[in-house]
Amino acid sequence: MKAISYRRYGGPEVLEYGDRPDPRVGPDKVLVRVRAAAVNPVDWKAQAGYLDTALDTVFPVVPGWDVSGVVVQPGVAVPEFAVGDEVMGYVREDVLCHGTFAEYVAAPVRTLARKPRNLGFEEAAGLPLAGLTAYQVLRGALRVGPGDTVLIHAAAGAVGALAVQLARHFGARVLGAVREHGADRVRELGAEPVVYGDGFKSRVRTAAPDGVNAAFDTLGGQTLKDSANLLAPEGRLASIADGEVASLGGAYVFVRPDPDDLAALADLAEQGVVTVRVARAFPLERAAEAQRVQQEGGLNGKVVVTVEEAGTG
Template identity: 80%
Template sequence: MKAISYRRYGGPEVLEYGDRPDPKVGPDKVLVKVRAAAVNPVDWKCQAGYLDTILDAFFPVVPGWDVSGVVVQPGVSVPEYAVGDEVMGYVREDALCHGTFAEYVAAPVRTLARKPRTMDFAEAAALPLAGLTAYQALHRALRVRKGETVLVHAAAGAVGSLAVQLARHMGARVLGGVRESGAERVRELGGEPVAYGAGFARRVRELAPDGVDAVLDTVGGEPLRSSPQVLTPEGRLASIADGEVVNLGGLYFWVRPDADDLTALADLAEGGVLKVRVARTFPLERAADAQRAAMAGGLGGKVVVTLDED
């Protein structure tokens, strides 16, 4: 099969397009013909070696954790799927080796859900990692309840925009920390934008004089450090981006594959609750360019690698 891989740590320049062995389909896996694979920051962080202390890398590594595609072969202990089923997944395993930037991926069944019928393959590939991160952070880390006020940092970003939609669906009022360019996007999603910069905490307090009940940080740095100033005395704080949150009394949260949670996201997407914006697509052989575009940012949506149907 054709795939993207890298033989050493580095930036986009280490990505190679070429032939790789077809994946083996273990008992609990599903062979998926890939139609799209989204680019995520964790891809280039893994590729640069930043996660080397927690994830072994078996070179050459095929990058990518997000995928959508069509089932080619279910494993012998997988009755959930049949040939021809359209699926999406957050295909993270315990080591870096067999990723989704390839014509085929053997995905553990625990990482998959049926693709929303209302989404094309590119949109479906852009949902799993970012969507699961927002969903699990709001439900498990922050335990958001109806009637509460939630502040989402970087609310116009990939995870942030989904968190705004999910928190609104959960019955919360949502304030969204944004740069000026993201304000209209947050309004479209039902949130109330709050501009970053000097006086940010004061502006949040003007909208929520008693403080906010929960803060979801998706960016780290100064927005995270400002968060304790805007929380109620019993407010909850979680970050997916910066371990410094622990020193601020909050929780450092990592997403994990979960088929039930992913199915819940698919149902919400089919019900019109969740929308994903795809900014650019690139063919598989141009995955390095896709990664560069995603790293540059400012696109207002996800970057996705797509493959032809045949």
Template identity: 70%
Template sequence: MKGISYSRYGGPEVLEYGELRDPKVGPDQVLVKVRAAAVNPVDWKCREGHLDALLDAVFPVIPGWDVSGVVVRPGVSVTEFGAGDEVIGYVREDFLSRGTFAEYVAAPVRTLARKPRNLSFEEAAGLPLAGLTAYQVLVKALDVQRGETVLVHAAAGGVGSLAVQIAAHLGARVIGTAGTSNHDYVRALGGEPVAYGEGLAERVRGLAPDGVDAVFDTVGGDTLKVSANLLAPEGRLASIADPEVLGHGGRYAFVRPDAEDLRHLSQLAERGVVTVHVQETFPLERAADAQRLSQEGHTRGKLVVTPAREDEEGDVWAGNDEGALYTTSQEGTF
């Protein structure tokens, strides 16, 4: 199969497009034909070695944790999915090696849910990691309640845009920081936009004089320090960007795969509660360009990479089980 990989830590130049070893499908995995894979900041952070203290890298590493696609075949113990099922997944294992920036991925069942029927494959690929991050921080770390005021930083970004929608669905009033060009977008998501940068504290206090009940920090640094001073007396603070949040009495959060949470997000998408905005789609061979753009930090919504589509009838997988062939019809699937 074709895909993207890197054999050492470094900048975007270490990413190579070419032939990769076909994935083996374990008993608790399903083989997924990748239709789209979203780009996340953690991808370039892993590529540069920033997560080396947490995750072993088994080179060559295929990047990518988000996927939407079609099940080609399930592992021998899998009953949840069958060939032809459309799925989404936050396919993170406890090491770096077998990612989603490829034509196929062997995904553990615990990382998957059925794809929302009303989203395109590109939109659906942007839901798992960012959506799970937003959901788990708001519901589990911050315990946001109806009637509370929540401050979401980088509210137009991948995680922030979903956090605004989920917090509003929970019944909270949402204030979201964003560049002025994205203020209308934040309003459309259900938030009240404020400009980030110098004077942020005064602008937020103008909207919430008594402080905010919860802050969802996606930026860290000075933004985190300002946020700690904007809390109401019983306010809560969580960050996915800066462990210094612990020194402010807050929670440092790292998203985890959770099939039940992902199923809930898929249902919210089907109900129209959450939408995913795709800023740009790149062919898989241009994944380095997608990561460069992600690293600039000014994306509205999500960036997505897509493998080439087959033109022939059907899709044939030459698997690892004694050369057996597995065929899935193209009709209504690919």
């Protein structure tokens, strides 16, 4: 099969396009013909070696954890899916080796759910990691519900935009922290934009004089500390960017594959509760360029790589 891989840690320059062995389909895995794979910050962070102390790496590595595609072969212990089913997944395993930037991926069944019927493959590829992150923070760590006022950082970004939509669906009022160019996008999603810069904390306090009930940090550092200071008494704090959140009484969340959570997201997508915006799409062989664009940021949407259907091209 054709795939993107890297043989050493580094930036986009270490990515190679070429032939890799077809994946083996274990009993609890599902062979998926990849149609699209989203680019996420964790891809280039893992590629740079930042996860080396947490995950074993077996070179060459095929990057990518997000995927959407079509089932080619379910494993012998997998009754959940059949040949031809359209699926999406957050295909994270405990070893960095077999990722989704390829024509095929053998995905553990626990990482998959059926693709929302109203989303194209590109949009569906952008939902799993970002959507699960938002869902697990809001539903789990922050316990967001009706009547809450929630501060969501980077609210126009991939995770933030989905978090805004989900928090609104859960009945919360949302303050979306954003740069000026993303304010309209946040407003479209149903949040009240609060622009970063001088006076940011004052603007949040004006919008929520008694403090916010929950704060969702996606940036870490000073942003995390500011968020802690903006909480109401008994307010909840969670971060996906900074482990120091624990010292502030909050929770650090690293997203995990969960088929039930992913199926719930698929249902919400089919109901029109959550949408995914694809900012740029690149063919598989241009994955290095896609990675550079994702790292540059500022797109207010997902970057994906696409794989042609079998027999085309």
